[in-house]
Amino acid sequence: MNFSLKTYNRLLEALKAQRYDFLTFSQYVRKRSAGELLPEKLVILRHDVDKRAKNSTDISNIEYSQRIKATYFYRAWILNEPAELLKVKELGHEIGYHYEDLVTAHGDASLGIEYFEQNLKSLRLLASVTTICMHGSPKSKYDSKDLWKTADYHRFGIEGEPYFDMDLEDVCYLTDTGGCWDGYRFSVRDKMPPKYQRQWEANGWKYHTTEALIRAVEAGTFPPHAMLTTHPERWTDNVPLLCWNQTVQTAKNLIKYLLIRLRKQA
Ligand SMILES: [Zn+2]
Numbered sequence: 001m002n003f004s005l006k007t008y009n010r011l012l013e014a015l016k017a018q019r020y021d022f023l024t025f026s027q028y029v030r031k032r033s034a035g036e037l038l039p040e041k042l043v044i045l046r047h048d049v050d051k052r053a054k055n056s057t058d059i060s061n062i063e064y065s066q067r068i069k070a071t072y073f074y075r076a077w078i079l080n081e082p083a084e085l086l087k088v089k090e091l092g093h094e095i096g097y098h099y100e101d102l103v104t105a106h107g108d109a110s111l112g113i114e115y116f117e118q119n120l121k122s123l124r125l126l127a128s129v130t131t132i133c134m135h136g137s138p139k140s141k142y143d144s145k146d147l148w149k150t151a152d153y154h155r156f157g158i159e160g161e162p163y164f165d166m167d168l169e170d171v172c173y174l175t176d177t178g179g180c181w182d183g184y185r186f187s188v189r190d191k192m193p194p195k196y197q198r199q200w201e202a203n204g205w206k207y208h209t210t211e212a213l214i215r216a217v218e219a220g221t222f223p224p225h226a227m228l229t230t231h232p233e234r235w236t237d238n239v240p241l242l243c244w245n246q247t248v249q250t251a252k253n254l255i256k257y258l259l260i261r262l263r264k265q266a
Contacts, residue, residue, distance in 0.1 A: 001242060003176070003234045005058060007210045012066050014217040015043055024094035025071040025227075026131045029160035032167060044171070044227040045070035046162065048098055048133065048190075053084035056232040064091040073098035073133040076119040082126050095127035100135040102144040112147050120156055131160045136177075136189035138259065143189060162227065168196040172205050172223035174213070176230045179249035181207040186252075188259060190229070 001007055015022075021039035023031070028044050031037075045063065049056045049072055056072055063070050071094040078085050089095050097120055105111035123129050132153060134144045145163055153161060166173070173196070178186035184197060191197070200206065205223050207213040216222040234245055 002210050003242060005062060005235055005237045008235055009062050011210060011214050012068060014214045018217055022068045024069050026094055026159060029165050042225045046227055046229045047072045047232050048229060049074045050231055050233060052233040053078060055235055057084045057087050059232045059235055060088040060091050060093050069093055071096055075135055079122050085126060089127045095129055096131040096133055097123055097129050098135045099132050100137050100144045102147045103137040103140040103142045107142045109147060109150050113151050130158060132158050133162050138188035168192055170225050172200050172226045174226055174228050176234060181213055
């Protein structure tokens with residue numbers, strides 16, 4: 001089962017057995033900006049909580065039982081039902097903001113910044129937040145990262161944003177977007193520049209299933225430094241839900257693929 005919690009647990013076990021260290025995203029950013037040496041083998045576990053916050057809590061419990069800390073980026077809707085976020089925070093994981101304020105503001109940058117500041121302030125009443133990460137909003141024509149064309153997130157006490165603050169020459173980026181680990185061709189925004197994607201592929205760091213990823217870790221061919229992004233709503237031991245997710249994902253990939261092609265033609 002590609003995205004079952006049992007498989008996720010096995011992935012963590014494999015990484016630990018191969019002596020990978022785990023840093024939260026803020027720990028990585030701090031080490032990098034201080035010029036400190038990174039662990040020889042490093043994984044940053046990033047979770048984009050788009051929906052179903054309960055699934056994130058399930059994942060966070062697995063990590064906690066393995067004494068691993070990860071980073072959870074929550075969208076602003078969590079402010080209306082913060083109970084699951086608080087559980088994840090209690091386990092010592094990092095809480096970040098999964099922002100989409102330029103989309104919410106329909107492209108109005110100054111209104112977007114206003115929303116961003118309000119949401120960040122409210123989130124900080126629940127947890128200390130020093131990192132942010134863009135939510136892709138594939139259906140929108142606006143890219144929330146563009147908020148930072150005219151503003152600087154450091155001004156809000158934010159230390160890092162994965163799309164700007166990772167050394168991609170050093171850290172390989174892998175995401176479950178598209179329902180597989182090599183679905184970047186279906187991804188509208190959750191992907192890194194093609195230059196790096198080609199480098200990683202040339203190194204053989206391209207995996208379709210979680211099983212393939214585990215095998216690479218066990219074989220010692222997995223990248224020494226990687227960020228693994230998951231969308232916890234996909235991860236469950238509920239078999240009917242896993243099947244449903246797969247069906248929806250196939251349809252979504254087709255739509256996203258067409259969107260990407262249409263935008264290229266426009
Ligand atoms: Zn997202």
